Amino acid sequence: MLSNIRVLEVAYFYPGPFCTQILAEHGAEVIKIEPPTGDPMRYDRTLFSAFNRNKKSIVLNLKDEGDLKKFYELVKKSDVIVEGFRPGVAKRLGIDYDTVRKYNKGIIYCSISGFGQDSELLDIPVHDINVLSFSGICRISGIKDNVPRDPNVQISDFSSAVFAVISILMALIKRMKTGEGEYIDVSMMDSAAASIPLHSASYMNGSSDRMDFKSNPGYEIYKTRDGHISLGIMDEPHFWRNLCRVLEIEEYADISYAERLERYDEIRSRISEIIMKFKTSEISDILRRNNIPFGVVNHFTDAVELLKKRGILAKTENGIFVGFPAKYKYYTPKRDGKVPDLGGDEV
Structure with missing residues (x-):
């Protein structure tokens, strides 16, 4: 799909490399430009x-004038650059968009940073937990012992990578039509907020309680x-x-959704008491046969068999990984x- 597209990656850790890996999985030639010490993730x-x-790796010390010239030569023959530095660093290194555009006016240049290139917070070095803290x-994710929780899922890292891929593909289509390159500014915080539209829409429009799924007895985790x-x-x-009907609590069958929320503790207690009488396999069979949305709370190792059957796992000399899911x-x-x-x- 992207076999004629060359991508230069100047990014470490998660967002930038995950973005370019998706492009590589679709046939792009991705050249990972690393310092002599390598990507810290190594x-x-x-x-x-x-x-x-599916990437290539070359070593360039971008603070060295000779290596910087080699980088510019690569820019002339490339289509996309993905960089993941804090705002201002690329310019100090001489690899910012305004500079590289002099060598290739059609270049599509994507910057992924914590807060974007024009944020008042742009000087703060951050990782995912910091962005999720700023974003709310x-x-x-909940409060435990009066302390907000890290959800332990890197929402801003990987959502920003996916939004970067979408933006790059849109820019490539635009370039096919106009011949013009593009500069793309992807913020991890913006991406995280855009990835929770139910919550963000509710909070911004005065209905924050609407998305409190934790007070809905029908949207819960129960012990078997x-x-x-x-x-x-x-x-x-x-x-x-x-x-x-199947749990034999039909006195609740016709109450409204609002009443379910109001009587959460009472109803949850009843459901919990009943479900605890069953083994997981037994209650799963009952729920499935009666067309009720449910899930078995697996360990990830249990889920691997389902992924394997879908054919999306990637095998390398270093192990097995989840590949592009579509x-x-x-x-x-x-x-x-x-x-x-x-x-x-x-x-």
């Missing part, structure tokens, strides 16, 4: 392999005799009535692939 070969398959997501299951019923009377009828993404050695390629 200390963990497994994690490094999760974001750097740590509070949305040997594990846990989740229910996933929103304001859906047909699913709710099915649940009440399946096409007429194209197969390059999920498997070599992980580059530091400076192991010539371009």
Whole structure:
């Protein structure tokens, strides 16, 4: 799909490398430009392999005048640059958009940073937990012992990577039509906020309680005799009535969604008392046969078999990873692939 596209990656850790790996899985030639010490993620070969398959690696010291000239020569023959420095660093190195555009007016240049290039917070060095703190997501994730929670899912890292991919593809389409390059400013905080539209829309429009799923007894995790299951019923009377029927709590079957929220503790207690009598396999079978939204609370190792059957796993010399998740009828993404050695390629 992207076999004629060359991408230069000057980014470390998660967002930039994950973005370019998606492009590589779709056929782009991705050249990872690393300092002599390498991407700091190389200390963990497994994690490094999760974001750097199907890439080439070259070593350039961008503070060295000779290596900087080599970088400019690569720019002349490339289509996309993805950089992940704090705002201002690329300019100090001489690899910012205004500079590289002199060598290639059609270049598509994507910067991924914590808060964007024009934020009042742009000087702060951050990782995902810091962005989620500023964005309010740590509070949305719940409070334990009066301390907001880190959700332990890197929402801003990977959402910013995905939004960067979308933006780059849009810019490539635009360039096909106009011949013009583009500068793309992706903020991890903006991306995280855009990834929780239910919560953000509610909070910004004065209805923050609307998205408090934790007060809905139909949208909860319940303990079974040997594990846990989740229910996933929103304001859906047909699913709710099915649940009440099979659990034999039909006195709740016709109450409104609002009343379910108001009587949360009472109803949750009743449901919990009943579900705890069943093994996970037993209650799962009942819920499935009666068309009720549910999930088994697996360990990730349990979920691997489902992913394997879908055919989306990537195999490398360093282990097994989850590859690009969409399946096409007429194209197969390059999920498997070599992980580059530091400076192991010539371009």
